Amino acid sequence: MLLVLVNPVCGDKSAAAFFAAHVVPRLNEHTAVHVQTTSAGHAGRVVVEHATRPLTLVLGSGDGTLHDILNALHAASITTPVHFVLVPCGTANALYSSLFPPPPVPDLAYKLQSLHAFLQNKATTTLLSLATTTISAQNAPVSTSIASVVVSTALHASILHDSEALRERHPGIERFKLAAQQNSTKWYNARLNLTPSSLGFVQIYNPSSKSLIPHPDSSNDSPAVEIQGPFAYFLSTVNVDRLEPAFRIAPLARAIPPSAPAFDIVVLRPLRDPTIHQDTPDARSSFVAKTWKVLGGAYQDGQHVEFVYTEQGDIASGVHGVSVIEYFRCGGWQWTPDDADPDAHLVCSDGAISTIPPHGKATAAVDTFSHHFSVYN
Numbered sequence: 176m177l178l179v180l181v182n183p184v185c186g187d188k189s190a191a192a193f194f195a196a197h198v199v200p201r202l203n204e205h206t207a208v209h210v211q212t213t214s215a216g217h218a219g220r221v222v223v224e225h226a227t228r229p230l231t232l233v234l235g236s237g238d239g240t241l242h243d244i245l246n247a248l249h250a251a252s253i254t255t256p257v258h259f260v261l262v263p264c265g266t267a268n269a270l271y272s273s274l275f276p277p278p279p280v281p282d283l284a285y286k287l288q289s290l291h292a293f294l295q296n297k298a299t300t301t302l303l304s305l306a307t308t309t310i311s312a313q314n315a316p317v318s319t320s321i322a323s324v325v326v327s328t329a330l331h332a333s334i335l336h337d338s339e340a341l342r343e344r345h346p347g348i349e350r351f352k353l354a355a356q357q358n359s360t361k362w363y364n365a366r367l368n369l370t371p372s373s374l375g376f377v378q379i380y381n382p383s384s385k386s387l388i389p390h391p392d393s394s395n396d397s398p399a400v401e402i403q404g405p406f407a408y409f410l411s412t413v414n415v416d417r418l419e420p421a422f423r424i425a426p427l428a429r430a431i432p433p434s435a436p437a438f439d440i441v442v443l444r445p446l447r448d449p450t451i452h453q454d455t456p457d458a459r460s461s462f463v464a465k466t467w468k469v470l471g472g473a474y475q476d477g478q479h480v481e482f483v484y485t486e487q488g489d490i491a492s493g494v495h496g497v498s499v500i501e502y503f504r505c506g507g508w509q510w511t512p513d514d515a516d517p518d519a520h521l522v523c524s525d526g527a528i529s530t531i532p533p534h535g536k537a538t539a540a541v542d543t544f545s546h547h548f549s550v551y552n
């Protein structure tokens with residue numbers, strides 16, 4: 176069956192008008208059930224109710240509503256295939272802009288590409304990889320969530336946490352930049368453990384060879400890799416190479432696609448900077464410009480993956496040196512925050528924020544089995 180579902184409050188709140196003008200008229204030959212959400216959580220309930228048989232879902236929203244739907248289907252143990260026709264109406268639209276990299280000036284046809292694929296009756300759908308994140312307190316799980324875009328901690332989770340309070344006054348992506356400024360001097364104390372993908376080892380990007388290579392600490396006997404903080408940035412993605420149309424934070428997800436479901440992970444650790452030897456207030460202040468330079472590189476088509484430190488601690492590319500970020504590909508990770516660092520306890524799963532309890536941790540894994548959720552492209 177065909178369900179047309181619109182979140183009228185996502186993005187700049189124009190989704191309902193956009194559907195009335197451009198989507199509903201194009202569906203005129205199709206019999207469909209039309210629903211506008213009335214509250215957070217409503218989308219998930221509607222889809223679960225209609226997923227008693229294979230479903231095609233024309234969804235006017237951003238990534239958050241999709242997240243609600245996937246989690247509701249998962250919680251209800253629904254395994255019926257769901258084919259999504261995505262119409263990007265949210266703020267960031269990370270999944271849409273990754274599947275359909277935007278032209279310099281996106282036009283109406285750009286926003287209707289998934290719909291167009293569906294209407295052309297092309298059997299081209301992309302299966303979504305999903306990541307399961309479990310928050311635990313002293314080894315007892317307290318919550319689980321499913322993500323189709325991003326799971327993060329550190330600066331990215333702080334930004335998503337604080338940007339919600341700015342949504343009313345700043346409906347566009349500028350609220351993420353404002354929230355980033357509020358958090359720019361924070362470092363996050365935690366231990367990170369990476370677990371291998373189905374390849375059997377953890378990979379790391381080498382800017383010199385421009386390839387993903389086995390991590391030197393990941394062997395057949397001992398494939399997991401442990402990484403000590405402090406961290407400025409930690410983010411893992413599935414399905415996407417960008418979190419906004421121009422913010423290509425995980426470019427290798429598209430440039431060197433994984434052969435099987437895997438996380439692409441971006442880590443920024445200030446103590447890799449040859450001019451920073453310990454965590455002090457001065458060191459944190461002096462590192463702010465480097466954090467912005469890295470995030471600026473993501474806005475330059477993902478250039479940050481090529482950045483290395485010169486001996487003087489400047490950031491350069493095209494020369495030999497210690498890579499500024501560490502870019503990993505792996506099957507899962509575990510983040511154990513330092514109990515004395517409350518900021519390190521935030522976890523973002525597709526924009527939804529959770530807090531790791533004291534003595535707790537977050538564990539995330541890309542599911543190796545298919546969930547039967549796909550997107551028309």
Ligand SMILES: Nc1ncnc2c1ncn2[C@@H]1O[C@H](COP(=O)(O)OP(=O)(O)OP(=O)(O)O)[C@@H](O)[C@H]1O
Pocket residue numbers: 182183184185186187212213214215216217218236237238239240241243264265266267268269526
């Ligand atoms: N009618 C509604 N009233 C209030 N909240 C809603 C309603 N429908 C859905 N929501 C909630 O709105 C939130 C934001 O939606 P969504 O993420 O789709 O848009 P966005 O945040 O603008 O875009 P993006 O996630 O791409 O940045 C979701 O978490 C969803 O639960």
